[in-house]
Amino acid sequence: MERNLTLIALFAALIAALGLIPKFTLASGVPISAQSLGIMLCGTVLGAKRGTLAVLLFLGLVALGLPLLAGGRGGLGVFNGVTVGYLIGFPVAAFVTGALAQAWRDRGGWIFPSVAALIGGVVVMNILGIAGMAVKLDKTLVEASLLATPFIPGDVLKCVLAGLITQGLQKARPGLLQA
Amino acid sequence: MISLTSEYRTPFHALPAGGKLLALCLFTFAVFYLDTVAAALAVTGAVAVAYGIGGMRFARQGLRMMRPVFWMALIILAYHLAIREWAEGAIVVLRLIAAVGLANLVTMTTRLDDMLAVIERMLARIGVSERARRRLALAVALVIRFTPVLAQKGARLIEAWRARSVKRPGWRLVLPIALLAVDDADRVAEALKARSGGL
Numbered sequence: 098m099e100r101n102l103t104l105i106a107l108f109a110a111l112i113a114a115l116g117l118i119p120k121f122t123l124a125s126g127v128p129i130s131a132q133s134l135g136i137m138l139c140g141t142v143l144g145a146k147r148g149t150l151a152v153l154l155f156l157g158l159v160a161l162g163l164p165l166l167a168g169g170r171g172g173l174g175v176f177n178g179v180t181v182g183y184l185i186g187f188p189v190a191a192f193v194t195g196a197l198a199q200a201w202r203d204r205g206g207w208i209f210p211s212v213a214a215l216i217g218g219v220v221v222m223n224i225l226g227i228a229g230m231a232v233k234l235d236k237t238l239v240e241a242s243l244l245a246t247p248f249i250p251g252d253v254l255k256c257v258l259a260g261l262i263t264q265g266l267q268k269a270r271p272g273l274l275q276a
Numbered sequence: 277m278i279s280l281t282s283e284y285r286t287p288f289h290a291l292p293a294g295g296k297l298l299a300l301c302l303f304t305f306a307v308f309y310l311d312t313v314a315a316a317l318a319v320t321g322a323v324a325v326a327y328g329i330g331g332m333r334f335a336r337q338g339l340r341m342m343r344p345v346f347w348m349a350l351i352i353l354a355y356h357l358a359i360r361e362w363a364e365g366a367i368v369v370l371r372l373i374a375a376v377g378l379a380n381l382v383t384m385t386t387r388l389d390d391m392l393a394v395i396e397r398m399l400a401r402i403g404v405s406e407r408a409r410r411r412l413a414l415a416v417a418l419v420i421r422f423t424p425v426l427a428q429k430g431a432r433l434i435e436a437w438r439a440r441s442v443k444r445p446g447w448r449l450v451l452p453i454a455l456l457a458v459d460d461a462d463r464v465a466e467a468l469k470a471r472s473g474g475l
Contacts, residue, residue: 099472100465102411106418107426107461111454113419114426118434118449131450138454154415161391162280162383165423170344172280172383177304177375179348234352235368244351258447265451270458 101147108139108151109158116167130167133222133252136187137214137259140194142266142274148195152188159184182229186222193217198263202274211260218259219252279388280380282337286330288385293394296382307375313363316370323377330385338380345376392416422460429456 112135139148155165164171176184194217201209223245231241267274288296310316327335349369356365392413399409430453437445 099468100461102415103418103461103465103468104458106415107422107457107464109415109419110422110426111457113423114430114453114457115450117423117427118430118453131447134447134450142454142458154419157395158416158419161395162386162388163420164278164280168344170341172341173300173379174341174345174376174383175379177372177379178345179372233372235364240355258450262451262454266454266458269451269455273458 104143105147105151105154108135108143108148109155111135112139112152112155113158113163113165116165117169131255132167133218134255134259134262136191136222137194137218137255138262140191140196140217141198141210141214141259141263143195144199145192145195148191149188152191156184156187179230179233180226181233183222183226185229186225189225190217190222193221205264207257207260207264209260210263211256214256214259215253219249219256223249223252280341280383281387282330282334282384284331284334284337286334286385288326288330288381289387291385293386293390294397296386297394300379300382303378304375307371310367310371313366313370316367316374320370320374320377323374323381326381327377330381334384338377338384341380341384342373342377345373349373418464422457425460426453426457429453 112132115131115135118131136152139151142148143151159165159171160173160176162172166175175181194213197213197216198210201213223242227238227241227245230236230244231238234241263274307319310319327338330338349372352369352372353362353365356362356368396409396413399412400406430449433449433452434445437449
């Protein structure tokens with residue numbers, strides 16, 4: 098019981114900390130923040146329920162006014178901004194990623210958690226994010242998806258990393274993923 | 277940790293947090309229905325005046341928080357000029373600036389404790405048990421305490437990397453940082469179990 102609560106809290110802190118460390122840049126020059134990697138890890142490591150709770154806790158603190166989003170953003174304003182669809186997508190992405198990762202858990206390796214992160218953290222996240230932009234900006238879905246395209250290669254890379262990191266965590270702390 | 281509440285005192289600081297949040301909800305909902313340039317301009321102007329009431333330095337702070345929105349606004353405006361629908365573009369951009377602006381204003385003039393108190397009262401009213409509320413409060417405190425801890429440990433890992441490698445630090449550092457979070461979670465859970473007599 099205590100451990101569930103502390104894991105949820107510490108992974109919420111992990112999402113925030115990953116947004117604070119400097120961005121790394123892709124070969125193509127598009128900067129990517131590690132924050133959405135944190136969302137994926139919540140799903141692949143904590144599973145659907147705890148992962149979603151960790152993300153909701155993180156978003157709750159952002160709403161309360163802590164500058165925890167990548168780039169030091171936060172407060173209620175971000176929930177009125179163009180990217181609100183992505184914020185709504187965060188917990189949904191963690192849930193879908195977590196549910197798939199849990200279902201595929203006994204297969205091991207990094208591929209399965211990576212695919213789970215791809216479906217939850219990229220496909221589901223972008224569907225909600227793009228829909229949010231379309232509503233906020235009064236645009237068609239096609240127009241809105243143009244704004245999201247530059248970030249897709251980075252997102253796909255992050256899925257692979259999420260799988261590798263999940264596998265690494267499992268090797269370093271066996272038993273972490275069974276809980 | 278530094279929150280986004282402004283240190284410059286404004287008349288808005290004194291207003292009750294619950295009222296401000298309710299007003300913001302209604303405002304956000306209403307802004308969505310603005311459909312003429314004049315109306316959108318008037319509402320955005322009103323938000324700007326509210327920042328002005330807070331004073332010069334407060335307003336400048338608010339403008340800094342709006343910077344990402346302004347970039348987005350520029351992109352949207354450019355797009356609308358290209359498809360020659362400038363009026364529609366102006367309405368969309370002004371609505372966005374007004375909604376984000378007022379939300380930021382509430383954040384900047386409401387202390388974290390007051391926000392938490394509103395949440396606590398709301399949860400109590402909808403029947404969330406006291407035990408669940410205590411657990412939530414503990415989780416919130418843990419995140420606030422451990423975010424800077426993890427960020428600091430991450431920064432130290434980056435330094436260690438830089439001291440040893442000519443390559444830029446990259447994704448390889450995420451695994452040890454995540455591992456730190458997992459181990460901290462274990463240690464805090466042990467401490468809670470030992471000291472709290474169960475949550």
